[in-house]
Amino acid sequence: MAYLPDGTPLPGKLFVVEGIDGSGKSTQLDLLHKWLSSEGYVVVFTEWNSSSVVRKTTKRGKDQQLLTPLSFHLIHAADFADRTEQQILPALRAGAIVLADRYIYTAFARDGARGMDPEYVRKVYDFAVRPTVAFYFRVPLKEALQRILVGRPALKYYEAGLDLGLDPDPYKSFKLFQERILQLYDGMVGEFGLTTVDAKLPLVEQQQLVRQIVEPHLEGVLEMERVAWGTALLEGHLVGRYLRDLGGDQ
Numbered sequence: 001m002a003y004l005p006d007g008t009p010l011p012g013k014l015f016v017v018e019g020i021d022g023s024g025k026s027t028q029l030d031l032l033h034k035w036l037s038s039e040g041y042v043v044v045f046t047e048w049n050s051s052s053v054v055r056k057t058t059k060r061g062k063d064q065q066l067l068t069p070l071s072f073h074l075i076h077a078a079d080f081a082d083r084t085e086q087q088i089l090p091a092l093r094a095g096a097i098v099l100a101d102r103y104i105y106t107a108f109a110r111d112g113a114r115g116m117d118p119e120y121v122r123k124v125y126d127f128a129v130r131p132t133v134a135f136y137f138r139v140p141l142k143e144a145l146q147r148i149l150v151g152r153p154a155l156k157y158y159e160a161g162l163d164l165g166l167d168p169d170p171y172k173s174f175k176l177f178q179e180r181i182l183q184l185y186d187g188m189v190g191e192f193g194l195t196t197v198d199a200k201l202p203l204v205e206q207q208q209l210v211r212q213i214v215e216p217h218l219e220g221v222l223e224m225e226r227v228a229w230g231t232a233l234l235e236g237h238l239v240g241r242y243l244r245d246l247g248g249d250q
């Protein structure tokens with residue numbers, strides 16, 4: 001089940017992936033989506049910092065390097081609130097599966113790494129739906145850095161954590177920033193019951209493990225013929241990137 005903050009169960013299921021940059025979580029979520037769709041389940045996708053409500057503000061703030069840790073936090077909170085209202089809750093109430101590429105734990109990790117008070121940040125996000133399963137793809141920092149930095153011409157200012165003054169060199173700053181984030185993620189495993197997946201395992205083995213964990217939660221999830229998906233989702237006012245892949249004009 002997925003649950004409202006007061007413990008009220010919702011008909012749908014919410015599966016979340018978390019991890020530092022380079023953990024491979026997005027690849028695993030995409031594979032999970034393809035499998036669930038092939039099995040005939042209604043799947044809605046939502047990803048971090050994708051709401052149109054804050055997109056222009058975020059771009060302007062990043063382009064002009066105007067964002068402080070607090071403004072970063074508030075923009076992401078607004079993004080999450082909008083997506084919860086427009087995407088996550090409608091889908092879960094309809095009995096669909098929601099796949100989230102990053103969730104509140106990203107805010108806890110990144111805001112914490114930028115020096116925000118953990119108790120305050122958790123309170124801001126206390127309206128969030130409690131996920132069915134929250135996967136944490138844990139990968140050693142050295143391996144994650146290799147995956148991210150190989151072939152990349154340059155790191156962006158905020159991506160590298162240069163706003164924090166950790167090191168003037170973007171690559172050194174990025175390493176220090178990601179190290180902070182990794183430590184905070186590790187601390188949340190016990191606090192929130194995150195399901196840890198060894199992201200060093202071969203891709204196929206990781207996916208097999210993810211499916212084994214997800215499958216027992218699929219009973220009663222909304223199913224329908226593929227040809228009827230577009231109409232049903234439009235009638236239910238469900239939005240999300242994957243819905244466009246089914247032919248709906250979202």
